[in-house]
Amino acid sequence: MSGMSAESSTGRGVERRTILRGAAVVAAASVPFQALAERTAAAAPVKFEFDAGYGPLRPVKDQATGLELLHLPRGFEYVSYGWTNDLMDDGVRTPGSHDGMAAFRYGDKVHLVRNHERGAGPAFTAPAYNSEAGGGTTTLVFDPDAGQWLESYGSLGGTIRNCAGGPTPWNTWLTCEETFSTTAGKRHGYIFEVASEGKGDPEPYTAMGRFNHEAIAVDPATGYVYETEDRGDASLYRFVPAVPGDLSKGGRLEALRIGATTYDTRLDGEKAYGAVSWVPVEDVDPAADTVRIQAQANGAAVFSRLEGAWYGNGRVYVITTDGGPARQGQVFELDPAADEFRVLFASPGADVLNAPDNMCVSPSGALVLCEDGGGTEYVHGLTTEGEIFRLAANSVDLRGGTAGKSVPAADHRGSEWAGSVFEPKSGNWLFVNIQTPGITFAITGPWAQGAL
Numbered sequence: 001m002s003g004m005s006a007e008s009s010t011g012r013g014v015e016r017r018t019i020l021r022g023a024a025v026v027a028a029a030s031v032p033f034q035a036l037a038e039r040t041a042a043a044a045p046v047k048f049e050f051d052a053g054y055g056p057l058r059p060v061k062d063q064a065t066g067l068e069l070l071h072l073p074r075g076f077e078y079v080s081y082g083w084t085n086d087l088m089d090d091g092v093r094t095p096g097s098h099d100g101m102a103a104f105r106y107g108d109k110v111h112l113v114r115n116h117e118r119g120a121g122p123a124f125t126a127p128a129y130n131s132e133a134g135g136g137t138t139t140l141v142f143d144p145d146a147g148q149w150l151e152s153y154g155s156l157g158g159t160i161r162n163c164a165g166g167p168t169p170w171n172t173w174l175t176c177e178e179t180f181s182t183t184a185g186k187r188h189g190y191i192f193e194v195a196s197e198g199k200g201d202p203e204p205y206t207a208m209g210r211f212n213h214e215a216i217a218v219d220p221a222t223g224y225v226y227e228t229e230d231r232g233d234a235s236l237y238r239f240v241p242a243v244p245g246d247l248s249k250g251g252r253l254e255a256l257r258i259g260a261t262t263y264d265t266r267l268d269g270e271k272a273y274g275a276v277s278w279v280p281v282e283d284v285d286p287a288a289d290t291v292r293i294q295a296q297a298n299g300a301a302v303f304s305r306l307e308g309a310w311y312g313n314g315r316v317y318v319i320t321t322d323g324g325p326a327r328q329g330q331v332f333e334l335d336p337a338a339d340e341f342r343v344l345f346a347s348p349g350a351d352v353l354n355a356p357d358n359m360c361v362s363p364s365g366a367l368v369l370c371e372d373g374g375g376t377e378y379v380h381g382l383t384t385e386g387e388i389f390r391l392a393a394n395s396v397d398l399r400g401g402t403a404g405k406s407v408p409a410a411d412h413r414g415s416e417w418a419g420s421v422f423e424p425k426s427g428n429w430l431f432v433n434i435q436t437p438g439i440t441f442a443i444t445g446p447w448a449q450g451a452l
Contacts, residue, residue: 032313033333033344033366036386052381052389053450056181059395063147065403069392069439076445081149082114082140084438087407090153094138095124098433098440100164100215101359102173104196110423111196112140112431113155113173114440115162121128121183125154127202129192132184135162137175137194142431142442144423146314149442156200157413160188163216163230166309170245171196176213178230180289187285189213191227193247207250208239209284211291215358217308217316217412219336226316226334228306235295236303236318238278252339254278254417255295256334262296265332265343265439266304269325272342276301276334308370312361317344321355321372329356331367331382345382353380353388362452363427370432372416379417383451391452392417392443394434407437 054073054367062069063079070078082088084096099115114137116124121132128136136157141150156175157244164177180189194200214228225245227237241251257277279298283293284368296302304323309316316334323330324346331345347353354373362368367382368391379392396412398405415436421430430443 020130032315033386034383037342044242044383050387050389052387052452054389054391056068057390065405066411067403069396069442070441071395072443073391073445076443078423078441078443079149080149080441081261081440082138082152082440083405083407088138089151090125090151092125092154094152094438096436096438098435098438099162099418100166100175100420101431101433101440102165102167103421103424103431104167104171105424106197108143108145109150110142110144110429112142112195112417112421112440113175113194114138114140114433115165115175117158117161117178117435121158123157125157127156127199128158129202129204130158130183130186130188131162133186133188134176134207135159137162137173137200139197140440142429144426144429147442147444155198156192156202158195159192160204165191165215166216166218168218169220174216174225175200176215176227178212178214180210180212190450192306206285207253208247209237209253209281210286211289215318216320217309217311219311219316221337221409223337226309226318226336228309228318229292230305231292232304234303234306235291235292235300236251236306237281237295253284254297255281255292255300256341257299258301258403262298262299262302264302265330266302266320266323267325267342268330269345269346270324274340276339276341287410288335301322307357308359310360313365317359317361317367319356319359319369321357328373329353331356331369345386345388350374354378354379357416358420360420360422363422363447364452366452368420368430368452370417370420372418376413377415377417379420381452385451387451389451392432396434396437396439402421411439420424
């Protein structure tokens with residue numbers, strides 16, 4: 001399985017650097033999206049009216065509440081869990097603003113660590129970095145054989161706007177603060193590490209940079225951590241750890257450069273840049289929001305609102321939510337072994353792909369893209385053949401009732417999708433969030449009949 005399985009199904013007792021070395025073989029094995037690259041070179045159109053073998057979307061009832069919350073292809077079903085204000089097993093109410101997420105397999109159970117993009121406090125759980133900050137992470141446990149949710153609890157508190165992040169090859173979650181702020185005398189804008197079973201570490205990794213973080217992806221061959229930044233004039237970073245697999249030991253922060261001078265990618269369509277290089281960032285924990293300014297003064301490339309990131313197929317994929325000729329989003333691909341970089345896909349319009357945000361890599365090596373645009377929001381698949389299709393639609397309209405949930409009885413169909421990730425062993429379940437009113441879904445169905 002591409003994406004999560006190579007990184008997260010390894011046993012907990014295996015030493016971290018052994019995992020990194022072993023994963024290098026997997027990383028070098030495939031040449032993804034070759035057909036799409038050939039189409040781009042020939043200026044051939046990408047197919048948009050396509051269902052990847054799954055068929056059209058239709059209303060499907062939630063097995064937990066009986067509400068029609070999602071539209072999915074025929075044969076697919078789902079069960080919701082972890083709604084905002086639901087009581088968790090530690091006695092704490094589930095915080096809202098569900099965002100990025102990753103899944104880890106322990107025996108016959110799946111553990112998911114889920115972000116909450118909240119601002120003001122107080123902290124909802126301990127340990128907490130800042131008692132006056134309301135963001136953080138919760139952890140959920142799921143039985144994939146029974147199709148049942150088992151438990152949930154708070155795993156890290158006291159952070160701000162935990163938007164996305166990413167899994168590591170050593171079975172942890174890196175949660176990222178999308179902010180550059182100071183609250184109750186504490187600086188924010190950092191990355192924190194959370195165990196996939198148990199609690200997180202409330203000490204920030206300041207060496208990884210203080211800026212508007214969005215997501216990360218780890219190259220298991222080297223342990224390098226690639227970091228995205230949600231700014232209109234963002235940079236793309238990589239953290240080179242002093243000790244691969246142990247980020248607490250520090251390291252150096254660098255930013256991607258295209259060509260000899262500062263290059264602006266913000267309006268680029270499908271394009272291969274070739275080999276890229278990396279420039280240093282000197283002051284990684286500044287008092288002013290200058291990390292990207294430092295990087296671009298050294299020639300780093302400029303991006304428009306970098307969002308999701310994921311490792312799979314031996315590549316690092318990153319997304320902009322409003323880049324490209326139509327300003328509707330771009331998907332970039334980095335070959336970390338060769339340091340080659342390209343725009344894999346640029347949305348031609350909102351009717352095709354409307355502001356992609358979080359993402360993951362599917363078992364087949366295709367990409368799953370979560371929309372954060374306007375109107376009805378969709379989850380899309382982008383196949384390795386270069387075809388894009390709608391996999392799911394948000395139909396959370398609770399004006400007719402909330403099935404006893406303590407959430408607003410409102411129309412939430414315009415709320416963003418987030419946190420997509422496949423169950424890491426069999427790939428039979430896709431987990432994903434809708435941020436408002438805050439719901440987590442486990443989706444299953446006939447995956448093998450289509451492209452994912």
